[in-house]
Amino acid sequence: MEHAELDALLTPEAMTLLDGLDPVQTTNDVARVVTRLRAAGHGPELVSAVVGQSRLRHRAAAKFGEFAGRMLFTRAGLEQATRMSVSAHHAGRFARAGLRRVADLGCGIGGDSLALAALGLDVLAVDADEVTAALAAYNLRPFGDAVEVRHGIAETTALDGVDAVWLDPARRTTGHSETRRVRADDYSPSLDWAFELASRIPAGIKLGPAHDRDALPEGSEAQWISVDGSTVELVVWTGTLARDGVGRAALVIRGGSAHELTAPADTPDEPVRELGAFLHEPEGSIIRARLIGDVARSLGAGPVAEQIAYLTGDADARSPFATTFRVRETLPADPKPLARALRERGIGTLEIKKRGVDIDPAEFRKKLKLSGTEKATLFVTRIGARRTAILADRLE
Template structure:
């Protein structure tokens, strides 16, 4: 968002127009709204800002629910914002640790500060980008004096009197549409600065789930989080925010229900087992936290082999940490053989999953013959180990 658009938007007329335009879900609706507003004599900056916000509010509903209808966004700010249900859990961690005043450094559009204020915490929200800070101030205004929003650098913030810090380093290039990732030493603030702060006071550091594990300091709790099948973030907790005896955690949220695995460290995998009647795919947070072995042992399952994270067992499982599939048939990893099996089973709709094989599922799908009303899951992977390892396609059904 350009400064001229922000200036036009943050006026009584601009804010009223966003509400009047209502949700714009499709490009057709966006184009029609632009034509209508331009015909009404409104400036290009105002039209661009209003229509952009109306479209972003539709996209934001998945993260912020009904709150999205009164919030303002940038595209990059929405992309990087914490989902409200996750932000509320982060806020609960601060509250349970006895922190009453929390500094949110790198607050973005205010998603995490929203969760903290919702639990009654006093919040200092700081962002280095002037436009983003202005939008955060608008989004957080309903909480009144409970939240102070400032434009400034995390490194320059006076933290005297604050109990704890939530830190979300800017991990992408500057701007509101460009989101290219940068190296840890170029983050704002840098990862080294964040870790040094975490040694001095209780800090929660939000990072990408794919962070190089060798960068994780000793003495912090590393918590990976998956929501509805997507692994969304890694949070490092220090000081009183860190739970006793916990160094690795996998929090899994599906349809609002949460379950968590915790451990004092990485756990050993179970031995490879022959393919059973069921295949189980651990949630991404479990895989990232390296807690697959704990899940396997709790389910009496073994590793499928091939160096992948798949598990297998002979009994069906109901477990929040895995997605389970009932085996139909083991096939060679060849489109012709798979197409023959799919035709015989009348499968016209297929979900393709893969691990451990260099296959593009979208391109592979084009090579398959799909006819019929039935559906199935095709798992492209490797099974066995050593000389017995082989590439296969597992035809299965979701449990």
């Protein structure tokens, strides 16, 4: 989004048009709405800004729910924003720690600041991009004087009167639409600066879930987060925001429920077991936090092989930290005999999962030429030195 589009959008006329539009979801919707608005005499910049925002609001509903219909976005800002279900948990941690004023350094479109302000905290929201800061100011306007939005960089922001900071270093190139990931050494602000600040003031630092564990600051709490099956982020907590005795944490959010597993450090794995009646797939945050051993012990299970994060056992046990499947049988992992076996069983709908083997599930599926009315899950993995296919049924 350029300044001209922002100027066109932040007008009473544009906001009235935007709020009056039906959802714009498809390219046909875009063509229809653009034609109607242009025919009504609205200029091309105004129409482009309004229709673009309507599409972004529709996409944003997955992250922001009902809030999306009252917010403004850039494409990049929406992609990089924290989901509301996650930011609410972060904000709750600041509130429980008794912190009253938080600096959100790298606030983006204001999603995390929104969650903080919604819990009654005062917020200083700062972003290095002028357009993004303007959108954050719009999105946070309902909170009045409780939120101050500034266009500026984290490193030079005065933190007088601030009790804690939330840092979301830019992990992609600058821009409002197409961006690409950068190396950890190129984050802005730099991680050296962020970690040094976090050693002096309570902080939460949002990082990618695959961030190098050996590069995390000593004495901090590392919390990995999964949402509806996807591992979305790692947060490093310091000072009073880090919980006593917790070095590793995995937060699992599914639908309207949340569960967390914590430990002082990585937990030891269980011994490898022969394939049993059940297969358990731990959540990604559990794997990243290296808490698989605790989940295995709670399920009476163990890994199917060394360095493979599938657990197996004979007990019909369930955990919020893993998805459980009932094993049907093992089958040849070679596509030709496997395809024949699946046809014999009438399986036409197949979920394919893999670990420890170099296959592309989409390409592998094409080779199977599925047909039939039955459905199942296929695990392709390594057990010992052998590639193995495990046919199973997902248990709800």
